[in-house]
Amino acid sequence: MDDAFLEKVFNGDIRSVARAITAVENGGDGASALMKAVFPRTGRATVIGITGAPGAGKSSLVDKLAWYYKDAGEKVGIVCIDPSSPFSGGAILGDRIRMATLGLDKNVFIRSMATRGNLGGLSRATVDAVAILDAAGYSKIIVETVGVGQDEVEIVKTADVSVVVLVPGMGDDIQAIKAGIMEIGDVFVINKADREGVLRTQKELEALLSLAHRPDMWHPPIVPTVATESKGVEDLATAIDKFVGYSSRAYAEGISERKEAIARWRLLELLRERLLSDLLTKNGSEDALNKFSVKIAQKQLDPYSAVEEMLSAPPAVAGG
Amino acid sequence: MDDAFLEKVFNGDIRSVARAITAVENGGDGASALMKAVFPRTGRATVIGITGAPGAGKSSLVDKLAWYYKDAGEKVGIVCIDPSSPFSGGAILGDRIRMATLGLDKNVFIRSMATRGNLGGLSRATVDAVAILDAAGYSKIIVETVGVGQDEVEIVKTADVSVVVLVPGMGDDIQAIKAGIMEIGDVFVINKADREGVLRTQKELEALLSLAHRPDMWHPPIVPTVATESKGVEDLATAIDKFVGYSSRAYAEGISERKEAIARWRLLELLRERLLSDLLTKNGSEDALNKFSVKIAQKQLDPYSAVEEMLSAPPAVAGG
Numbered sequence: 188m189d190d191a192f193l194e195k196v197f198n199g200d201i202r203s204v205a206r207a208i209t210a211v212e213n214g215g216d217g218a219s220a221l222m223k224a225v226f227p228r229t230g231r232a233t234v235i236g237i238t239g240a241p242g243a244g245k246s247s248l249v250d251k252l253a254w255y256y257k258d259a260g261e262k263v264g265i266v267c268i269d270p271s272s273p274f275s276g277g278a279i280l281g282d283r284i285r286m287a288t289l290g291l292d293k294n295v296f297i298r299s300m301a302t303r304g305n306l307g308g309l310s311r312a313t314v315d316a317v318a319i320l321d322a323a324g325y326s327k328i329i330v331e332t333v334g335v336g337q338d339e340v341e342i343v344k345t346a347d348v349s350v351v352v353l354v355p356g357m358g359d360d361i362q363a364i365k366a367g368i369m370e371i372g373d374v375f376v377i378n379k380a381d382r383e384g385v386l387r388t389q390k391e392l393e394a395l396l397s398l399a400h401r402p403d404m405w406h407p408p409i410v411p412t413v414a415t416e417s418k419g420v421e422d423l424a425t426a427i428d429k430f431v432g433y434s435s436r437a438y439a440e441g442i443s444e445r446k447e448a449i450a451r452w453r454l455l456e457l458l459r460e461r462l463l464s465d466l467l468t469k470n471g472s473e474d475a476l477n478k479f480s481v482k483i484a485q486k487q488l489d490p491y492s493a494v495e496e497m498l499s500a501p502p503a504v505a506g507g
Numbered sequence: 508m509d510d511a512f513l514e515k516v517f518n519g520d521i522r523s524v525a526r527a528i529t530a531v532e533n534g535g536d537g538a539s540a541l542m543k544a545v546f547p548r549t550g551r552a553t554v555i556g557i558t559g560a561p562g563a564g565k566s567s568l569v570d571k572l573a574w575y576y577k578d579a580g581e582k583v584g585i586v587c588i589d590p591s592s593p594f595s596g597g598a599i600l601g602d603r604i605r606m607a608t609l610g611l612d613k614n615v616f617i618r619s620m621a622t623r624g625n626l627g628g629l630s631r632a633t634v635d636a637v638a639i640l641d642a643a644g645y646s647k648i649i650v651e652t653v654g655v656g657q658d659e660v661e662i663v664k665t666a667d668v669s670v671v672v673l674v675p676g677m678g679d680d681i682q683a684i685k686a687g688i689m690e691i692g693d694v695f696v697i698n699k700a701d702r703e704g705v706l707r708t709q710k711e712l713e714a715l716l717s718l719a720h721r722p723d724m725w726h727p728p729i730v731p732t733v734a735t736e737s738k739g740v741e742d743l744a745t746a747i748d749k750f751v752g753y754s755s756r757a758y759a760e761g762i763s764e765r766k767e768a769i770a771r772w773r774l775l776e777l778l779r780e781r782l783l784s785d786l787l788t789k790n791g792s793e794d795a796l797n798k799f800s801v802k803i804a805q806k807q808l809d810p811y812s813a814v815e816e817m818l819s820a821p822p823a824v825a826g827g
Contacts, residue, residue, distance in 0.1 A: 219811045226809030240560055309657060336656015337629060443804055450803035453810045454796060454817075455783070461814055462782035463775070476774060483770035484763055489546030490773045491539045494781055497774075 193224050199262070199324045201296065207323075208298055211315035214308050214460065222315055228322035232264075233431055236346030238332045238339060238371070243352045244378045247414035248423075249331045255420050256327045257294050264320035264328040267299040268313055268339060296325060310338050311456040314345055344371055345449045348430045350423070352376045353392070355384035372407050373434075374426045380411035380419065402444070403437050405430065472497070513544050519582070519644045521616065527643075528618055531635035534628050534780065542635055548642035552584075553751055556666030558652045558659060558691070563672045564698045567734035568743075569651045575740050576647045577614050584640035584648040587619040588633055588659060616645060630658050631776040634665055664691055665769045668750045670743070672696045673712070675704035692727050693754075694746045700731035700739065722764070723757050725750065792817070 195203035207225075211218045235252075239245050253263045300313045313330065320328050330346055332339035343349050351372035375396075377388055389409055396407055408426045412419030434445070466472055479493040515523035527545075531538045555572075559565050573583045620633045633650065640648050650666055652659035663669050671692035695716075697708055709729055716727055728746045732739030754765070786792055799813040 219815075222811045223809050226811075227806070230806060240562055242560055242562065332656070336652070336659045338658050339656045446804035447800050450810070451796065451800040453803065454799055454813055457810050457814045458786065458817065459779050459783050461818065462786065463779050465818075466778065466782065476771065479774055480767050480771040483773065484766035486547070486550060489543050490770070490777050491542045491546075493774055494777045495539075497778065498781065498785075 193221075196225070196319065196323055197228060201293065204296060204319060204323045205298070207319045208300075208316045211319065212300065212312045214312070214464070218312075218315065222318065225315075225318050225322045229318045230321065231324075232317075232321040232326055232328045233348070233427075234317055234321070234328045234330065234346040235427060236330045236332075236343035236349045237352060238343045238349070239352030239376075239378075240354075243354045244414050245331055245333075245352050248352060248376065248378055248412060248420075249329050251414050251417050251420045252423060253295055253327075253329060254417075255424055257292065261327050262294045262325045263296070264317075264323075264325035265295070265297045265331065266313060266316050266320070266328065267297070267331045268309065268333065268342060296320060308456075308460045310342050311453070311460055313342050314453060314456075317345075340371060341452060345452065347434070348373045348427050350374045350376060350427065352378050353388060354379045355382045355388045373405065373430045374423070375407055375409045376419075376423060377409060377411045378414055381413050381416075385411060403434065405433055466497075513541075516545070516639065516643055517548060521613065524616060524639060524643045525618070527639045528620075528636045531639065532620065532632045534632070534784070538632075538635065542638065545635075545638050545642045549638045550641065551644075552637075552641040552646055552648045553668070553747075554637055554641070554648045554650060554666040555747055556650045556652075556663035556669045557672060558663045558669070559672030559696075559698075560674075563674045564734050565651055565653075565672050568672060568696065568698055568732060568740075569649050571734050571737050571740045572743060573615055573647075573649060574737075575744055577612065581647050582614045582645045583616070584637075584643075584645035585615070585617045585651065586633060586636050586640070586648065587617070587651045588629065588653065588662060616640060628776075628780045630662050631773070631780055633662050634773060634776075637665075660691060661772060665772065667754070668693045668747050670694045670696060670747065672698050673708060674699045675702045675708045693725065693750045694743070695727055695729045696739075696743060697729060697731045698734050701733050701736075705731060723754065725753055786817075 192203060192206075196207050207221055210221055237245055237249055249265060249267075253265055256263045298316060300309060300316060317328050317330060330342060332343060349371045351374075353375065355377060375392060377385055377392070389411070392409055396409075401407075408429070410419055410423045410426050412423060414420070467476070475497055479488065479497065482488040483490055483493060512523060512526075516527050527541055530541055557565055557569055569585060569587075573585055576583045618636060620629060620636060637648050637650060650662060652663060669691050671694075673695065675697060695712060697705055697712070709731070712729055716729075721727075728749070730739055730743045730746050732743060734740070787796070795817055799808065799817065802808040803810055803813060
């Protein structure tokens, strides 16, 4: 990680930024050295997390929001977390499609994050990628999740502002996810607001929000949008700005629980990854893992006993 | 974990089964001892993983499928993974609603899984809960995800058969998730098949499936259902049976990559959790974690350096 390369990243050289993000995806020592240099340069960007069910039109909304910021003279980074990418490079295809419409503009950087190997670390790598874009001078960074699982919710919670995208009449499963999204949304969007059922969804949401007790006393606004027609995008940008202003004033008065919780989560993610990777890079560990996997599959051993053997015995003799 | 308690679990005593699942949610030594006893009793149940976007009607479909199996004289376990539960007990509310219609029957056991604390382990606990239900004599165990994130996809992949639920006209995000669901679905359901656009969705899906190359040469069937009217539920059960029969014949001929991959994933999940929990239960680690979180939040230290300090220094003097 030489200084000339770091300089290029900090100057926003697109190829160097892309290389740096690949380094944090790969993990290991390279990622560690890089992130130590990057960290002091972060904290200038506004990080916007966007989540919501597949089919809610998040991609279109993100694209239109990025356009809006770009037209306002900002440098925009988009980081997309796509659970399909480990399987078949779906994310890369998605990137290409979007680059054709939005990219090719030097002020917009789009990247989908993929896990490499089975050591995980996607959440950590995503947060690192955001830090790199921040250090590289991107002033608005949008983190978009394709899925809405527990990892994705955690990642969106690390943003400066979390936007939850709903659509009218989401059906019977909304009941189940309401409780969760209630507490991560700083701003709510009802997209596809040209469909019927908008008012009902809005009223239901308002009723739920009125019951919520946020420690920061913020009342999350509800913004109707029609992303495909760019309707409501400016309202969304305004709502985002308002919350960022509100929360930075709150922080100035000492309410930094959110930042501390994020730091703690990052530490735990990194510890989890490092501990496992330290163990697995030990001589013989990979063999032990393979041997125990076969034994468990054949029901000769349970996973708990296998883990105890792996952690107690020197890897070279384990599973013999 | 006394023998009398284990005996009750293996005899399917509902309160003991519930207590056992709580023990694996809590993790630690209790979970470990329990699971070592449970593991040899597993392998009799058919585990059915069901995933798909929120709004696809998964809950209704799962309920109807459970009814179908119950009427056929089977004992049915339902394990629901709900990302909202860590926030506000949404899962528990969901349980109560479902228990009112489906539960109260001693042959149906419903449980939503929740993370406790920030050590994670939800994926591991879910797979353990399935093993407990298996050992307790439940012959069909349905694992249902509310979210569709990377963790949820991993969990569904541990089932004997994975069912992916789609709805007609899922919108612009389906493009992005297609690649991922293509490879986890052994059976596809198009639910809400009374809506328009069923044929188009079916044709798109067939086109995609014809391009897929499954190592086991299985051609995933597409089953149209209207879960709210119980239509297509029997067809779904038949499709599930067919795949289970097909894959058990494939295993008999030595194709056990799937079982080994699942065993490997379980080992890694358990290692990740154990390593972190071993570190954090060390004297002083919690203090170090808190101190470093504050330092990172205040930008005095980067997370990578903090982790190196935590892993190299004895916890009691770290962060001083």
